[in-house]
Amino acid sequence: MIRVIREHLQPGTDTAWSGCNFDFTGATFDGGDLARCDFRGTVLFTGATFSGDIFTFRDATFSAGAVTFRDATFSGGTVDMRSVGSWATPPCFDAGVLDNPPTGLLLPPPIIG
Known part of the structure; x- marks a missing residue:
């Protein structure tokens, strides 16, 4: 399923789904590759x-809409967000996740400015 979604979110795709909202609420992922995907809508990974x-979200862009990982569980694998291409707004996590990410959740370094 993730492969089909990824194919429709690649830049220049004839049947692009980039402007769609995606609701993965309650879904279970045992791996996946959303590299270079172009998200222009809301993306929910709630629960x-x-x-x-x-x-991996390598070089993916989130150019509009909210992205949330509230109530998400990260266990036994690796979720790599270190090289996301861009976020229009920072993703939402539960309190404390950004300060103390669970094992396997790889976040980009904080921007200090």
């Missing part, structure tokens, strides 16, 4: 579970 294998 999703990321377990096993690697889930």
Whole structure:
């Protein structure tokens, strides 16, 4: 399923879904690759579970809409957000996640300015 979504979110795709909202609420991911995807709508991972294998957002862009990982569970795998291309607004996590990410959640370094 993730492969099909990824294919429709690549820049220049004939049947682009980039402007769509995606609701993965409660979904379970045991790996996935959303590299270079172009998200222009709201993306919800509320209550999703990321377990096993690697889930990457390498060079993905989130150019509009909210992105939330509230109530998400990160266990037994790696979710790599270190090289997201851009966020229109920072993603939302539960309190404390950004200060003390669970094992396997790889976040970009904080911007100090």
